[in-house]
Amino acid sequence: MADKPKLALYWASSCGGCEIAVLGLHEKILDVAAAFDIVFWPCVIDIKYADVEAMAPGSIDVCLFNGAIRNDENARMAHILREKSKVLIAFGACACGGAIPGLANFSSREEMFEWIYFQSPTTENAARVFPQRHTRVDEGELELPAFWNTVKSLSQVVPVDYYLPGCPPEVQSIELAVQALVTGELPPSGAVIGLNIAVCDECPRERKDKKIKRFYRPQEIIPNPDECLLDQGLYCAGVATRAGCNARCPQVGIGCRGCYGPLDGVYDHGARLLSAIASIIDADTAEDVEAVLETLPDPAGYFYRYYLPQSLLRRKARENGQKKSAAEKKPAAAVAD
């Protein structure tokens, strides 16, 4: 028992889907349990943060860290687990690139608090109650972790050894990683564990010359089941997204959402998607191109759905971004980042 390598799993700002993906190994989870000694996994075993803090540095052999970094608690756990782990793997799209929580970078903390606690139509909050960093109760003072203005990927907070993208990573991707870890045949440090081909290479749909006059949203047409979705005007990120999922979404008529992220050597997933999508527009003048683009609402949301915090610009410009003092003046509640 003592000889087995030690495994830790942690969720930061995530939906829990990555935990389910690990459990989705089904009976192979027993192989994982047989090969590893699970020392920390808040979702599954009863353990407290203090127990991890008490561990010796480097005592965990492999840590699968899922979730983006969006508050002090996430960042603190990232630093602790980095110190305790020999190999830290960014597990899932959130840890790799910020992903869905990272879409918060299209707005500011103030805007989010304003909407969530006061403005949204389902909210009745006349007393303007919202979370405070510190609250006094009879038993003493309660503290909430500081909520950041900007969501970060794991590698923007601590150095990461390997990346396992996907939302969530598919079973075959996890198996690949487990295999590599068990046999010790690991790729060079800093690599993405997985394939280096695009989703299109795995997609069985038939591709033709791409020239489209307008984009369609999924509810607007029923796509032909055999033809490339992009050829039919449905936005699909498969052209610039890493394979590994067997083109799951395109196979059932939904355009690839881009969760496996960019291929090796790409600096900005969104820019590559932008470039690919723009090149299929069948129009030559600026006016005609604009008319086609009117049918593609929220392009930044499409292109940066999973990798905005890990992109070159990382977030929307903050109000008065260039004037530091003005931006810092209005702390909503749980402050600082």
Added chain:
Amino acid sequence: MSEAEKFNPVIVGFLCNWCSYRAADLAGTSRMGYPATLRDIRIMCTGRLDPTFVLRALQGGADGVLIMGCHPGQCHYQEGNYKAIRRFALLKRVLQQLGLEEERVQLHWASAAQGLLFAETVSRMTRQIQALGPLDWKHNWPNEEPFMLLQPYLHEEVAHGR
């Protein structure tokens, strides 16, 4: 010109080898005056312009990006500038969603004979950006640590010769 003395913007220019770069040469050899704000990079065609270049320039400290190429219909490679039109239109929308002012990234045409147009374009864009003020994109990012500046795995991959 008092405003210009206060703030001298950095504009990264991506100029097409066949037209706009020659226009810049012409402006120079003809001794036309224009502000020294443009850092021009010669590309073979505006169709080669990966949107990543523009984002990288903005991230790296540029206050604006000026893309210049051949007039539509006059591309040395037949249709490169049409590709640029499409990419630029989409890029403009994405940058607007990211909170960037429209004037900061511009696409213009100038043939090899239009040195004056080139000089005027640079002058006009310089004035527009001076009115907007510095961009300084990294101010939008709080608490940076040195190892976060680029996707670390890219460097690792280069280091490992992959």
